[in-house]
Amino acid sequence: MPVGTQGTVKAVPQDTLESLGAEIILGNTYHLYLRPGHEAIRRMGGLHKFISWPHALLTDSGGFQVFSLNELRKVTDDGVRFRSHLDGSSHFFTPEHSIDVQIALGADICMAFDECTEYPADRHRTEESLRLTIAWARRSLDHFRANTHAVPWFNPKVCRTQCCFGIVQGGMYTDLRRQCAERLVEMDFDGYAIGGLSVGEPRELTLEMIAETLPFLPKDKPRYVMGVGYPDEIEQYARMGVDMMDCVLPTRAARHGLLFTSEGRLNIKNKQYAEDQNPPDPACDCIVCRRYSRAYLRHLMQSSEALSGTLNSIHNLAFYLGIMRRVRTSLEAESSTLRTTN
Amino acid sequence: MPVGTQGTVKAVPQDTLESLGAEIILGNTYHLYLRPGHEAIRRMGGLHKFISWPHALLTDSGGFQVFSLNELRKVTDDGVRFRSHLDGSSHFFTPEHSIDVQIALGADICMAFDECTEYPADRHRTEESLRLTIAWARRSLDHFRANTHAVPWFNPKVCRTQCCFGIVQGGMYTDLRRQCAERLVEMDFDGYAIGGLSVGEPRELTLEMIAETLPFLPKDKPRYVMGVGYPDEIEQYARMGVDMMDCVLPTRAARHGLLFTSEGRLNIKNKQYAEDQNPPDPACDCIVCRRYSRAYLRHLMQSSEALSGTLNSIHNLAFYLGIMRRVRTSLEAESSTLRTTN
Numbered sequence: 001m002p003v004g005t006q007g008t009v010k011a012v013p014q015d016t017l018e019s020l021g022a023e024i025i026l027g028n029t030y031h032l033y034l035r036p037g038h039e040a041i042r043r044m045g046g047l048h049k050f051i052s053w054p055h056a057l058l059t060d061s062g063g064f065q066v067f068s069l070n071e072l073r074k075v076t077d078d079g080v081r082f083r084s085h086l087d088g089s090s091h092f093f094t095p096e097h098s099i100d101v102q103i104a105l106g107a108d109i110c111m112a113f114d115e116c117t118e119y120p121a122d123r124h125r126t127e128e129s130l131r132l133t134i135a136w137a138r139r140s141l142d143h144f145r146a147n148t149h150a151v152p153w154f155n156p157k158v159c160r161t162q163c164c165f166g167i168v169q170g171g172m173y174t175d176l177r178r179q180c181a182e183r184l185v186e187m188d189f190d191g192y193a194i195g196g197l198s199v200g201e202p203r204e205l206t207l208e209m210i211a212e213t214l215p216f217l218p219k220d221k222p223r224y225v226m227g228v229g230y231p232d233e234i235e236q237y238a239r240m241g242v243d244m245m246d247c248v249l250p251t252r253a254a255r256h257g258l259l260f261t262s263e264g265r266l267n268i269k270n271k272q273y274a275e276d277q278n279p280p281d282p283a284c285d286c287i288v289c290r291r292y293s294r295a296y297l298r299h300l301m302q303s304s305e306a307l308s309g310t311l312n313s314i315h316n317l318a319f320y321l322g323i324m325r326r327v328r329t330s331l332e333a334e335s336s337t338l339r340t341t342n
Numbered sequence: 343m344p345v346g347t348q349g350t351v352k353a354v355p356q357d358t359l360e361s362l363g364a365e366i367i368l369g370n371t372y373h374l375y376l377r378p379g380h381e382a383i384r385r386m387g388g389l390h391k392f393i394s395w396p397h398a399l400l401t402d403s404g405g406f407q408v409f410s411l412n413e414l415r416k417v418t419d420d421g422v423r424f425r426s427h428l429d430g431s432s433h434f435f436t437p438e439h440s441i442d443v444q445i446a447l448g449a450d451i452c453m454a455f456d457e458c459t460e461y462p463a464d465r466h467r468t469e470e471s472l473r474l475t476i477a478w479a480r481r482s483l484d485h486f487r488a489n490t491h492a493v494p495w496f497n498p499k500v501c502r503t504q505c506c507f508g509i510v511q512g513g514m515y516t517d518l519r520r521q522c523a524e525r526l527v528e529m530d531f532d533g534y535a536i537g538g539l540s541v542g543e544p545r546e547l548t549l550e551m552i553a554e555t556l557p558f559l560p561k562d563k564p565r566y567v568m569g570v571g572y573p574d575e576i577e578q579y580a581r582m583g584v585d586m587m588d589c590v591l592p593t594r595a596a597r598h599g600l601l602f603t604s605e606g607r608l609n610i611k612n613k614q615y616a617e618d619q620n621p622p623d624p625a626c627d628c629i630v631c632r633r634y635s636r637a638y639l640r641h642l643m644q645s646s647e648a649l650s651g652t653l654n655s656i657h658n659l660a661f662y663l664g665i666m667r668r669v670r671t672s673l674e675a676e677s678s679t680l681r682t683t684n
Contacts, residue, residue, distance in 0.1 A: 007641060011648035014633065036641045040617055044637060049619075052633045275382055277391075291356065291394045295386060299349060299378045306353035309648055 001026045001058060001246040002317055006035070007051045010251050011309040012317065014052055019287070020318050021325070024056035024108075026246045029101055030065035033091075034084050038104035046106030046152040057107035058246070060226075061098045061140070061167075064116050064195075075115065077132065095139040099147070099164075106152045107162065111193065112140035114167040119199045126171035133169040134183050140164065141187050163190035165224060171196060172205050174212040181216035191222035191244075198227040198247075207236070214241050231260050231323055238327040250320045254312035257301045260319045266294075268312065273298045286318030343368045343400060343588040344659055348377070349393045352593050353651040354659065356394055361629070362656065363663050366398035366450075368588045371443055372407035375433075376426050380446035388448030388494040399449035400588070402568075403440045403482070403509075406458050406537075417457065419474065437481040441489070441506075448494045449504065453535065454482035456509040461541045468513035475511040476525050482506065483529050505532035507566060513538060514547050516554040523558035533564035533586075540569040540589075549578070556583050573602050573665055580669045592662045596654035599643045602661045608636075610654065615640045628660030 002009045002017065004025045009017055017025065027047055032038060044050045047057055063080075066073060070082040079094030098113035113136045117129040141164060148154070148161040166184035170176030177194075184192060194213050197206045210225055217223050224244035225237055234245050250260065257269040261281035266273075268280070279289040280297060288297075288311045300308035344351045344359065346367045351359055359367065369389055374380060386392045389399055405422075408415060412424040421436030440455035455478045459471040483506060490496070490503040508526035512518030519536075526534060536555050539548045552567055559565050566586035567579055576587050592602065599611040603623035608615075610622070621631040622639060630639075630653045642650035 006645045006647060007638070008645075008647050008649045011652070013649060013652060015629065035645060036616065036637075040637075044617055044619055044635075050635070050638055050641075052635075052638065274378065275386055277386055287357065293386075293392070293394075295378070295382075296349070296392055296394065299392075303348045303350075303377060305348060305350050306648055306651055307350045307355060310353070310355060310652065 001244060002251065002320075003028075003246055003248045004051070004053075005248070006031045007047065009313070009317070010255065011306070011313050012251070016287075016314060017053075017317070018055070020314065021321050022055075022317065024058060024244075025053065026058045026060065027051075027105065027107060028065060029059045029062035029098065029105065030069070032059075032105060033062060033101050034086055038101040042104035042106070042152050046104075048106065048153070056109070058109040059102045059105050059107040059111065061111040061113040062093055062101065063098070063114050064227075066093055067116050067118075075132070077135070079113075095136040096143040099140050099143045100150075103144075103147055103150045103162065104152070109191065110144060110162050110164045112137045112164065112166045112189070114169055114195060116199065117169050117171045117196045119172070119196075119201045121171045123173060123176075126173055126176055130170055130176055130180055133167065134180060137166045137184055137189075138187060141166070141189060165189055165191040165193050165222070167193045167195040167226070168213055168217070169196045170209075170213075172201060172209060174209065177209055177213045178216050181213055185216065185218060189221075191224060192217045193224040193226050193244075195226045197225065198229060203233070206233075210237060210240060210242065231320065234320065235323050235327055238324065239331070250316035251313045254316040255309045257308075257312065259297075259312060260316050268294060268297045269301055270298075280315050281319065284315065284319060284322070286315055286322075288312075288315040288318070343586060344593065344662075345370075345588055345590045346393070346395075347590070348373045349389065351655070351659075352597065353648070353655050354593070358629075358656060359395075359659070360397070362660050363667070364397075364659065366400060366586075367395065368400045368402065369393075369447065369449060370407060371401045371404035371440065371447065372411070374401075374447060375404060375443050376428055380443040384446035384448070384494050388446075390448065390495070398451070400451040401444045401447050401449040401453065403453040403455040404435055404443065405440070405456050406569075408435055409458050409460075417474070419477070421455075437478040438485040441482050441485045442492075445486075445489055445492045445504065446494070451533065452486060452504050452506045454479045454506065454508045454531070456511055456537060458541065459511050459513045459538045461514070461538075461543045463513050465515060468515055468518055472512050472518055472522055475509065476522060479508045479526055479531075480529060483508070483531060507531055507533040507535050507564070509535045509537040509568070510555055510559070511538045512551075512555075514543060514551060516551065519551055519555045520558050523555055527558065527560060531563075533566060534559045535566040535568050535586075537568045539567065540571060545575070548575075552579060552582060552584065573662065576662065577665050577669055580666065581673070592658035593655045596658040597651045599650075599654065601639075601654060602658050610636060610639045611643055612640075622657050623661065626657065626661060626664070628657055628664075630654075630657040630660070 002025050005028045041050050066082045069085045073082040081092045095113040102110040114133040115129050144164040166189035168180045170180045222243045225242045259266045259280050262283040273294040276294040344367050347370045383392050408422050408424045411427045415424040423434045437455040444452040456475040457471050486506040508531035510522045512522045564585045567584045601608045601622050604625040615636040618636040
């Protein structure tokens with residue numbers, strides 16, 4: 001899922017996202033709550049309509065930004081008090097409030113409000129944090145179920161509404177991860193995310209936590225690893241059974257001139273590309289690689305031109321979405337072979 | 343002509359320009375000379391290939407930027423010494439050098455090197471400045487004619503090469519404008535520009551200078567007014583017989599949130615648009631007006647999102663190009679009516 005923090009996948013128009021085959025994008029509840037405000041978006045019919053994205057949308061719970069962008073936050077069992085990074089104003093998020101905001105935004109998928117445990121965290125701290133996450137998951141789901149009719153586009157005739165995913169925390173302790181997964185599955189969410197990863201831990205630990213958590217999450221519901229990753233990571237996790245991932249990496253790296261290609265990473269700022277007339281990735285058939293040279297992309301970057309972020313982001317998203325398409329095709333082929341052999 | 347200062351119409355991808363119906367864009371010799379450098383662009387086959395724009399291109403002479411971006415320039419009969427706004431390095435532009443740079447860039451249309459007379463300028467100063475412009479026009483054209491084979495894409499078989507336009511200066515003195523026009527026409531350029539306008543003078547003066555100069559420029563060659571203007575201006579000038587205009591206004595205003603619409607100017611930053619779900623211009627069928635609301639464009643601007651500049655620029659360019667299309671259709675209809683009545 002490309003990340004559309006403030007209601008836009010940075011520098012990429014919606015019709016381009018469609019042409020790249022993006023089927024779902026993510027919006028950040030924290031950012032949209034602060035600006036333009038969830039009530040304004042509710043009055044305008046929800047996020048799909050506001051940003052003109054008639055495809056799937058997911059909103060996070062706001063928890064991750066509350067924890068990562070706020071040094072002065074205050075956490076109680078009830079919720080989290082934090083200050084806006086925009087104007088310093090004070091705000092209080094509870095699980096109920098996060099869900100209310102997400103219902104107003106009206107994405108297809110809401111996320112339970114959780115505490116993203118920092119890394120490193122000792123066992124005692126992780127257990128305390130997990131206690132909150134599990135209690136907040138229960139409250140999130142109860143509040144969600146009691147208010148599904150409140151989504152701006154609710155239609156009682158077709159019974160179509162949002163769905164809500166739980167988030168497995170538990171730091172780097174596999175038994176806590178399992179305990180959390182089992183508790184959430186008892187609550188019967190519509191899907192399950194594995195959160196609290198890619199927060200600074202070595203990659204082997206990320207992999208271990210995913211591998212040890214997946215078996216406790218039902219295969220017939222979406223399994224989503226939050227905030228990953230590099231191209232080889234997302235391929236690896238998808239092959240392990242992960243259905244969804246989101247990451248700012250393809251777009252953020254693009255804005256800094258880092259392109260992902262079939263030949264590895266390419267820093268387009270490097271002088272060696274000054275007169276390189278090859279496409280960014282000779283094996284890629286995206287609209288950027290079909291039309292522009294490395295030399296031109298380097299020039300745009302050196303000249304601080306807005307088109308630089310746009311073209312780099314389009315290529316990186318095309319590369320990421322291409323990986324996922326190939327993985328899906330390959331998994332489908334494998335499963336059809338299995339069916340035939342059985 | 344949309345302006346592509348540094349080899350990009352700011353924030354707008356080339357395929358979008360094509361879909362908007364842009365047939366020619368302008369590149370700035372001064373900027374491209376400094377970065378990435380005209381020799382690099384020559385080695386890569388010229389500007390068309392470098393920026394992937396297989397349509398018409400025009401380069402200015404560099405003179406306007408040398409005069410407007412350099413307070414410490416030194417002008418002699420031979421040329422102008424100036425410092426780069428990028429790194430302070432010293433450079434010397436003569437008519438011959440400007441033409442050499444423009445041949446290396448390889449646009450379809452080159453411009454003679456001129457001195458853009460400042461406003462206000464008294465008669466003596468204007469005469470002195472005009473003396474330079476006329477001498478430099480002669481030198482520009484002679485050097486251009488002697489070096490047409492040097493364009494990167496020169497093909498002796500088809501005899502296809504660049505063409506070169508002269509620039510009428512003369513400040514706000516109609517007799518000097520006429521004198522300059524007549525001298526340039528004697529030299530037999532491929533087209534003629536009226537420069538030194540829109541430099542701070544009242545609009546009635548701009549109009550007067552254009553009206554008093556046009557009759558002395560041949561009707562069967564392109565007549566180009568440089569650096570104008572607002573939507574109603576370009577329509578007015580086109581109806582007076584001006585064939586070409588360029589202006590940064592549609593794209594620069596767009597980046598500052600100023601949209602041109604059939605209902606007048608609209609400052610998208612205004613709070614009144616915060617929940618306005620109408621398209622920027624209800625009478626416009628551009629890709630922005632068909633998909634996005636004022637509220638969304640305002641949000642992008644308030645959030646300093648890159649997509650803001652892109653979408654605003656696309657709409658303003660669509661609006662400008664739409665005006666020119668309507669003027670052309672209307673002039674064609676008028677001339678066909680004339681033919682019929684005669």
